[in-house]
Amino acid sequence: MDVVRIRRELLEYLLELARDFYPNEFAGFLREKDGVFEEILIAPNPHFGRSSAFFDTWMLPYDESIKGxxxxxxxxxxxxxxxxxxxxxxxxGVHLIIAYPFTEEDVRAYLSNGEEVRIEVVE
Ligand SMILES: [Zn+2]
Known part of the structure; x- marks a missing residue:
């Protein structure tokens, strides 16, 4: 896989969430449909804060459409x-990181081995 596809509405919503949670982090799982990320699922009790280790404390939901x-x-x-x-x-799967100041140019996608992949925004 050398490109990850994401629906424009979802990308804009993610940027909005990142701004809303600032200066804390937000985190969520991404749902894919027909090869395009379409939806975010925010975990019920995430440990938001300045540490990035919070994912370890999550219960991974059993949902086959969650791909990142x-x-x-x-x-x-x-x-x-x-x-x-x-x-x-x-x-x-695929992992997006949105860095401050949370514009479209601040979004990166990584594979599970840490390799960066290109993001294609789907209208
Ligand atoms: Zn991080």
Whole structure:
């Protein structure tokens, strides 16, 4: 896989969530339909805060349409932290990171091995 497809409405909603939660992080699971990410599922009791290790504390929902995750970084670096990479490798799929100041240019997508992939916005 060298590209991840995401619906424009979802991308804009994610940017909005990142801004709303700032200076904290937000995180959620991404649902895919026909090869396009269409929906976010926010976990009921996420441990929001400045640590990126919160994914480990989540109950992963059993849902076959969940193919990835998203979380924000309150700082300007969209690079995955060590904890992020550890989580990505356990979860598989595709992982979006949205860095401050949360515009479309601040979004990056990574595979479970940490490799960056291109994002294609689908109208
Ligand atoms: Zn992170």
């Amino acid at each position: 995750t998203v979380h924000s970084h309150p700082g300007p670096s969209p690079r995955p932290s060590r904890a992020d990479l550890h989580f990505f490798s356990k979860f598989g």
